[in-house]
Amino acid sequence: MDPAVRDVLDTLAREDYAALRPLLHPYLRWTDGPDTIRGRTRVLAHIAANPTSAPPVSYELRDGQIYRWTVPTEEPSDTSDGAQDTALD
Template structure:
């Protein structure tokens, strides 16, 4: 697993959205359970909202991912 992908998971777990924003491309495509969310701001809101409502500060690890300019551009869990 790429270090950046590990860092993304750690940022989500610790709710460090500043770090998350630096690791994820502004036009990221984030897919979980067949549902795709596009855009860094929307992905952060989705993940933060899930943590707030369910108490879970985790995201499923990426089965596939694409990097662009050193940031995660596509995440498929």
């Protein structure tokens, strides 16, 4: 794993957004599901509202900073008890 990605994951896990800022390129593109957020300030606001610490599906570095980052999508969980499918008599 690239050291820049490892540093970002560490700061995301600690929710240390002040330390995260210099690791992100000013023109960063952050893709989270169907949304692509552009710009470091907007991405930091998005991350604060939607925390993640999962490794990226893909990323790109520019000048030693994260320039593109794709958050892994979450798979819908299966309900094993079937509580939502039960009909009342």
